[in-house]
Amino acid sequence: MSDPFLLFDLLLAGAVIALAIATLTVRDLFAAIILFVIFGLLSALAWVRLSAPDVALAEAAIGTGVTGALLLKTLHHLRYVTGSLGTNAVESLSPVQPVPAGVSWANAAFCGLITLGLATAFLGAPHAGPGLEGLVAEAMPASGVSHPVTGVLLNFRAYDTLMEVVVLLAAVIAVWQIERGLSDAPAPALGEVWEGFARLTLPAIIVVGTYLLWKGSEAPGGAFQGGAVLAAVGLMLLLSRLYVPRPAHRAVARWAFVLGTGVFAGVALLVASGGRVAFEYPLEHAKTLILLIEGLVTISIAVTLAALFHGREPVAVPAERGDNDA
Amino acid sequence: MLEIIATAFIATGAVFFIAGTVGLLRFPDIYCRLHALTKADGLGLALIALGLALMANSFGEVFRILLIWFFVAVASATGSHLIASHARLVDRVHENDPDRERQT
Numbered sequence: 001m002s003d004p005f006l007l008f009d010l011l012l013a014g015a016v017i018a019l020a021i022a023t024l025t026v027r028d029l030f031a032a033i034i035l036f037v038i039f040g041l042l043s044a045l046a047w048v049r050l051s052a053p054d055v056a057l058a059e060a061a062i063g064t065g066v067t068g069a070l071l072l073k074t075l076h077h078l079r080y081v082t083g084s085l086g087t088n089a090v091e092s093l094s095p096v097q098p099v100p101a102g103v104s105w106a107n108a109a110f111c112g113l114i115t116l117g118l119a120t121a122f123l124g125a126p127h128a129g130p131g132l133e134g135l136v137a138e139a140m141p142a143s144g145v146s147h148p149v150t151g152v153l154l155n156f157r158a159y160d161t162l163m164e165v166v167v168l169l170a171a172v173i174a175v176w177q178i179e180r181g182l183s184d185a186p187a188p189a190l191g192e193v194w195e196g197f198a199r200l201t202l203p204a205i206i207v208v209g210t211y212l213l214w215k216g217s218e219a220p221g222g223a224f225q226g227g228a229v230l231a232a233v234g235l236m237l238l239l240s241r242l243y244v245p246r247p248a249h250r251a252v253a254r255w256a257f258v259l260g261t262g263v264f265a266g267v268a269l270l271v272a273s274g275g276r277v278a279f280e281y282p283l284e285h286a287k288t289l290i291l292l293i294e295g296l297v298t299i300s301i302a303v304t305l306a307a308l309f310h311g312r313e314p315v316a317v318p319a320e321r322g323d324n325d326a
Numbered sequence: 327m328l329e330i331i332a333t334a335f336i337a338t339g340a341v342f343f344i345a346g347t348v349g350l351l352r353f354p355d356i357y358c359r360l361h362a363l364t365k366a367d368g369l370g371l372a373l374i375a376l377g378l379a380l381m382a383n384s385f386g387e388v389f390r391i392l393l394i395w396f397f398v399a400v401a402s403a404t405g406s407h408l409i410a411s412h413a414r415l416v417d418r419v420h421e422n423d424p425d426r427e428r429q430t
Contacts, residue, residue, distance in 0.1 A: 191411060197404040204397065 033071045040064030053220035054149045061228035080185035144286025145217040154290045158279040172304045179312040213298045223294040227301025234306025245314035260300030332380040339373030342366045356413045364406045
């Protein structure tokens, strides 16, 4: 590695750590979210420098874009609940209730354990070994796709990816259990400039999201990145009130949530019933099956993330809380 | 020759980005800061995109750089418009608020 890049990498690493510390220590919640978003963007850049463009795309789209939007929406709700909406940021830093010390310590303990585990894994890994690249490259012809990362995610280690999709499904189920009805917090007025921007960019986002998904079989991209980009369409529609979730849409939404997980698991079972291991796709159908799974998982991810941003199950009358028609 | 021109464009673009950042840090209120940031960064981005387009290998790459430039420019203009209009809204609520002078 040449010298100028080493300097750049050191600066980048320093900036990422400094931003992480600043995010945790700054008292203004809004500033904390903005710092977190910048932290995510620089982390994405760090992944690019580590030659992992797939992870960089996922970090930028999900870890930064969608998570940032979720955090901002939460802050909007918090400010509404504490009655500090429309006032200055500094006055609205106290949450509804202070976090109990026990929760903080439990959080710290879990983070410490994860750090310890990562450190053990890092130190225990073979130094400068060939890694698994050789094995993957050898098995690539059997995967049905030409991009190694997609081969690993959707074929060799498809179980892990299935579990990731299940995690998203579990998240949206939990959110819909917790809260129902319409948000009382007023939607921010965004104005005509925003509407023009939305009209201009919505078609482009759809094209980019689909492109990321399609490109995934031969280049960095795939279901999670494409899904997160497509989720941005949902976010913009919800923000500009072009789409307002109604109770009648719940059935469609539920099908969309389950679609990815269902088809993913269904294909695994179907393959397994033919006397093979769960994700051992027959070679002649491997690309078709992977594209089918990725396409439907993308739809699920996009709808789920948009639903998480909306944050509650749409119910016509908020008084109908006992209504258990799930 | 083309590389030298491209490098010159990118370097000039970087200078505009630095100027925008200095403006963001030094200017007194949010409107001046936005002005510095959007004007300087907009020009900086255009120059860097132009420099990169000169070094691109294929027409497809040039087209993609053009698209990226267009959407970043539109998004940053929209974003700064939203920030400014929200700041005006908050300003009207707090007519005489000393907090506006806060240094970043």
